Amino acid sequence: MAARKKRGGTFTAGELNLTAMIDVAFQLLSFFIITSRPMDVLTNLDVSRPAPDKTVTADQEQPMIRIAVFTDGYQINDKNVTWATLANLMVKLAEMSKTQTIVISSVGDAPHESLIRVIDLCAQNGLKNVSVMSL
Amino acid sequence: MRKEEETYLSGNLTAMIDVVFQLIIFFVCTVSMQDDSVNARIQLAMAPHGVELTAKNPLQVIIDVDSRGRIYVGNSWVEAGVLKAMLKKSIADAHQAVPVIIRGDAKTAHKDIKRVMDVCTEAGLWKLEFSAYKERG
Numbered sequence: 001m002a003a004r005k006k007r008g009g010t011f012t013a014g015e016l017n018l019t020a021m022i023d024v025a026f027q028l029l030s031f032f033i034i035t036s037r038p039m040d041v042l043t044n045l046d047v048s049r050p051a052p053d054k055t056v057t058a059d060q061e062q063p064m065i066r067i068a069v070f071t072d073g074y075q076i077n078d079k080n081v082t083w084a085t086l087a088n089l090m091v092k093l094a095e096m097s098k099t100q101t102i103v104i105s106s107v108g109d110a111p112h113e114s115l116i117r118v119i120d121l122c123a124q125n126g127l128k129n130v131s132v133m134s135l
Numbered sequence: 136m137r138k139e140e141e142t143y144l145s146g147n148l149t150a151m152i153d154v155v156f157q158l159i160i161f162f163v164c165t166v167s168m169q170d171d172s173v174n175a176r177i178q179l180a181m182a183p184h185g186v187e188l189t190a191k192n193p194l195q196v197i198i199d200v201d202s203r204g205r206i207y208v209g210n211s212w213v214e215a216g217v218l219k220a221m222l223k224k225s226i227a228d229a230h231q232a233v234p235v236i237i238r239g240d241a242k243t244a245h246k247d248i249k250r251v252m253d254v255c256t257e258a259g260l261w262k263l264e265f266s267a268y269k270e271r272g
Contacts, residue, residue, distance in 0.1 A: 021152055028156075032163065038272035043185025044236055044264040049256050069245070108246030112200075112239040115248070116180035116267050124184035132263075134249040 045119045047132045050103065065093060068135065069106040069114045087121060094125035105133040173238060174199040174207050180241040182267035195234040196225055197266075202240040204247030215254050222258035232259070238266040 067086070068075035074086050081089065093100070102122050106115045115132065122130050177199055198218065199207040206213050208221060225233045235255050239248045255263055 016148060024156075028159075040268055040272045041270040042179075042188045043182050043267055043269040044188055045182055045185050045267060047263055047265060049252060049261045049263065106245040106249075108244060108249065110245045111241060112243040112245060112248050113180040113241035115245060116182055116239075116241070116265060119265065120182035120184050120267070123182065123186070132252065134245065134252075 045116065045123060045130075046128070047104075047119060047130045050131045050133055064101040064103050067102060067104045067118055069104065069110050069118055071107060071110050071114075074114075074118070086118075090121055090125050090127070094127055098126045099129060100127070101129045101131060102127050103131045103133060105135045107135045173197055174201060174210055177201055177238055177240045178242075179238060179266055179268045181271070183269055185267060185269055187269055192234050194225070194229050194231075195236055196222065197236045197238060198251055200237065200239040200243050200247055200251055202242040204243060204250070206251060215250055218251070219254045219258050222255060222260065226259060232262065234262075234264065235260050236264045236266050 066075075066077050068078075074081055074083065076086055076089055104115065104118050104122075119130055119132075122128075196208070199210075201207065206215065206218055208218065213221070222233070222235070237248065237251055239251075252263060255261075
């Protein structure tokens with residue numbers, strides 16, 4: 001809506017001055033661009049608590065892998081391992097069967113992050129049957 | 136050019152623009168409030184290989200556990216006994232097992248998470264979910 005000049009050199013009436021509004025709009029735009037940050041992507045890791053399963057008798061027991069989480073390291077089937085070794089072993093175990101039960105036990109003082117890291121390792125290898133216990 | 140062709144019809148748009156800005160500000164403010172039912176100070180652990188969360192189950196119960204082991208439901212601090220009663224009521228109302236999501240801070244000691252898991256087990260819930268960040272924004 002540009003101002004138009006008459007032949008005589010005067011401006012016609014009825015113009016809307018948008019300058020102030022555009023200024024404010026750009027201020028708001030810059031404010032929201034600067035203050036916004038990308039949303040966090042969340043995930044939910046499924047675990048079960050070991051429940052007494054009456055359908056399974058002692059001689060039918062499924063093979064299971066026991067992983068223990070300590071404040072200073074990890075154990076797999078009662079053997080101390082580093083994180084790299086544990087990750088390698090899990091890849092090999094997952095190649096054998098993805099339906100086997102993984103029982104993760106954690107000591108009380110271990111941070112929750114360590115437990116999540118092990119559950120995430122199971123998710124990475126497609127192992128779905130994860131149970132969480134406490135030591 | 137005749138004089139009458141140079142006269143423009145102009146409406147006063149100021150009020151409309153005011154209302155449009157008010158609406159924009161309203162929606163911007165209310166969109167960020169939808170996640171206020173959880174404790175925003177909890178820093179979850181990273182789990183980059185988990186499945187991305189898309190839909191929310193309306194029956195789900197989200198339990199926050201902060202780094203000091205305090206339990207929150209709906210941004211309110213609750214005792215373990217109260218949590219157990221709440222879970223039992225949720226199960227009774229839904230007539231089925233309700234999905235429980237535990238949002239534990241990365242630094243929370245496992246014994247505090249265990250306390251929550253034990254409460255869930257006592258209420259009859261064996262399947263639990265741990266919330267974690269797949270990607271940080």
